[in-house]
Amino acid sequence: MARVGEWIRRFLDKPGSVDLAPFQRIVAEAGELESEVARRADLRPATADPGWVGSADFCAVMREAARRSLGQRPYDVQLVGMLAMLDGHVVQMATGEGKTLVGALTAAGFALRGVRVHAVSVNDYLAGRDAEWMGPLYETLGLTAGWIAxxxxxxxxxxxxxxxxxxGAVSELGFDVLRDRLRTDPAELVVPAPEVALVDEADSVLVDEARVPLVLAGAADPGTALPEMAALVRRLSRGYHYTIDEEGRSVFLTPKGTDTVEKALGIDLYEHPGVVTQVNLALHAHALLTRDVDYIVRDGRVHLINTSRGRVAVLQRWPDGLQAAVEAKEHLPASETGEILDSLTVQSLIRRYPRVCGMTGTAIAVAEQLREFYDLRVAVIPPNKPCVRVDEPDRIFATLEDKERALLEEIETRHATGQPILVGTLDVAESERLAEALKAKGLDAAVLNAKNDAEEAQIIAKAGRRDAITVSTQMAGRGTDIRLGAGDPDEEREVAALGGLYVIGTGRHESSRLDDQLRGRAGRQGDPGGSVFFVSGEDTLLTAYAPDQSLPAAGRDGLVRDPNAAALVAHAQRVAEGVNLEIHRNTWRYTRLQERQRAEVLERRDRVLYGDTGARALEQARPERYRELCEEAGEEAVERAARQIVLYHLDRCWTEHLGFLADLREGIHLRALGRLNPLDEFNREAVPAYREMLDEVERRSTETFEKADVTRDLAEQGLKRPTATWTYLVQDNPFGSEWDRVLKRVAGALKRRKR
Known part of the structure; x- marks a missing residue:
């Protein structure tokens, strides 16, 4: 009956319905070849036959190569995962199943087919660790591996x-692509043509960070937010001077607040739109962004926190005005700002690759998005050993106070038995508050959050020891395993007898995947373990996404025992996931046109960079001038100058066009008030603006060509590029654009109505 059920799921193309049977048959055949392959002196294939990759002999060779070079014999399920990725799927494998080795085996398989592989990681540390760790495997197979930081x-x-x-980290791969887009000499290019992207933590990279723009900037300007604005808004009171909308994504001055600001500044705000912008930015930074929740301050700088991973978002910042406003709020000097020369979303970066595959512990929950945005399907790989972790029902409380009291009691009770405990919190501030509360009870906890991420490996290494209490944000060792007893066999048996690692979540996340990742810290490779989540009716998830509904009555201990409570929590989480998916879709709808235009611009740019297209265009537009310059300086010098002129104006006009599109999108929501479709309106203006941009490139190039002295440095004749460029990731306005906020309200209302 189980096989019939699987067949029906495949027929209906349900998430996770990729048929593993063909891969399992190949792996079974490989098992029969194991002893014969073990006798081979050299495992490198005699011929580069792409058809050999994926065969039973190939699987047996890969298993033996891993055994010889790393001392690890891949399980059958790891080889099945490798074959599924070689077939172009995203594989879901549980924690502790050895995804790093599976990724390396897959990358080697693609390389043996003769294609170049980019193994995309979430950060520099994991990229470097995996490249060095798996290096001997590649060497055994006659392949080379490198990494960028x-x-x-x-x-x-x-x-x-x-x-x-x-x-390489996804950000570094993207930054290299952006930098190459401004090269003016083919010899300076760094990134080869994309072929295969193998994405680790695929749900995080392909979904959570899909909308994150990677930015190349230049021509620094001073920040727009002034310290005096930050000082002014500190004196304002919520509810009297300003109000915050129900989603907590926007803040508005009240009439009294407007009067107070105008008196303090001695101006009429509405006659000074630039000042209005500065006040709004300062107010957003003051009222909506919280230190140790949205960002931390370390080494005299503001560091954003990646909400899906709980880590410092390296190289990430908000749009310049908001970034400077937060820095002013924290009494810090404004960091460098400047003009965006080009940008690229993570989603667009990955879609450059003709072939994409990936691996993660939680893919089924985002299978719809992987299919919709990347045409990828999910293959669910069974664990090598069955998971015996006990996942308890949520404990739901009426108030935050009741929840926190019960949480401390649970930790105290569990700790008394010696069982190791991992407590997952929703943000940095909560992790530190909880650690202080535990300390007051005489309990010492190791704290792992974005402030001490450099100590992650040491903290995680001890988290499975007897008596250990670890309080962590969502970063909790993703990419590493928590081993019972920290690898000591005697202590491992002792901890297993106590029930293994016990995971406690202090609240549900907006995404069920993040909950599943936290649970997955326990129960690796058949280890015992348990998990439970504590939730309250005052948690942000419920107040933001189910504001019109309240929990059933609680008992005298504050615990809500009515089964409808769990249904309400699940409903709020579904609303949150639905809203975020709709915002992702909306972002992609707008980005898609921009990406098509970018592709055309890059195609034109390549024709100019690699050939004589620029020179021929200018010769056709100004034949007499072209002949005149050739007689003066020679045709080679004229062609070189023509290339520089056209590339400069193409890059300059594209930068201006990006700015126009950003302004257009930010204000497009107002068209909805006139019952117009904002996306149609965006396209209606963006398409002719693009054609005008191409005409402007031609006009400016011709004008410069008429005046240029090709025997002198063109940079001294008005074609000077930025003396310095830098890269960063923009956290799209965390409050969303106005249109995103409209979507959020509409989506929430629709889901409540359906319910």
Missing amino acids: ETSSPEERRAAYACDVTY
Whole structure:
């Protein structure tokens, strides 16, 4: 009957319905070849036959290569995962199943087919760790592997990209692509043509960070938010001077607040729109962004926190005005700002690759998005050993106070038995408050959050020991395993007898995947373990996404025992996931046109960069001038100058067009008030603006060509590029655009009505 059920799921193309049977048959055949392959002196294939990759002999060779080079014999399920990825799927594998090795085996398989592989990681640490750890495997197979980091020089990057397999953080891969888009000499290019992207933590990269724009900026300007604005808004009171909307995404001055600000500044606000912008930015930073929740301050700088991973969002910042406003709020100097020369979303970066595959512990929950945005399907790989973790029902309380009291009691009771405990909190501030509350009870907890992420490996290494209490944000060792007894066999048996690692969540996340990732810290490779979530009716999830509904009555201990309470929590989480999916879809609808235009611009740019298209266009537009300059300086010098002129104006006009599109999108929601479709209106204006941009490139190039002295440096003749460029990721306005906020309200209302 189980097989019939699987067949029906595949027929209906349900998430996770990829048929594993063909892969399992190949792996079974590989098992029969194991002893014969073990006798081979050299495991490198005699011929580069792409058809050999994926065969039983190939699987047996990969298993033996891993055993010889790493001392690890891949399980059958790991080889099944490898074959599923080689077939172009995202594989879901549980915590502790050895995804790092599966990724390396897959990358080697693609490389043996003769294609270049970019192993996309979430950060520099994991990219470097995996490249070095798996290096001996590649060497055994006659392949090369390299990795790029934020500190890598252009020469080091070229060397890494020249390898068969290149490991790199998604941000670094994207920044290299952006920098290459401004090169004016083919010899300076760093990134080769994209072929295969193998994405680790695929749900995080392909979904959670899909909308994150990677930015290349230049021509620094001073920040727009002034310290005096930050000082002014500190004196304002919520409810009297300003109000916050129900979603907590926007803040508005009341009439009294407007009067107070105008008196303090001595101006009429509405006659000074620039000042209005500064006041609004300062107010947003003051009222809506919370230190140790949305960001931390470390080493005299503001560091954003990645909400899906609980880590510092390296190189990430808000749009310049808001970034400067937060820095002013924290009495810090404004960081450098400037003009965006080009940008690229993570989703657009990954879609450049003709072939994409990936792996993660939680893919089914985002299978719809993986299919919709990347045409990827999910293959669910069974665990090597059955999971015996006990996942308890949520404990739901009426108030936050009741929840926190019960949470401390539960930790105290569990700790008394010696069972190791991992407590997952929703933000940095909560992790620190909980650690202080435990300390007051005489309990010492190791705290792992964005403030001490450098100590992650040491903290996680001890989290499975007897008596350990670890309080962590969502970062909780993703990419690493918590081993019972920290690897000591005697202590491992002792901890297993106590029930293994016990995971406690202090609240439900907006995404069920993040809850599942936290649960997945326990129960690795058949280990015992348990998990439970504590929830209250005052948690943000319920107040933001189910504001019109309240929990059933609680008992005298504050615990809500009515089964409808769990249904309400699940409903709020579904609303949150639905809203975020709709915002993702909406972002992609707008980005899609921009990406098509960018692709056309890059195609034109390549024709100019690699050929004589620029020179021929200018010769056709101004034949007499072209002949005159050739007689003066020679045709080669004129062609070189023509290339620089056209590239400069193409890049300059594209930068201006990006600015126009950003302004257009930010204000497009107002068209909805006139019953117009904002997306149609966006396209209606963006398409002719793009054609006008191309005409402007031609006009400016011709004008410069008429005046230019091709024997002199063109930078001194008005074609000077930014003397310095820098890269960063923009956290899209955390409050969403106005149109995103409209979507959020509408989506929430519709889901409540359906319920």
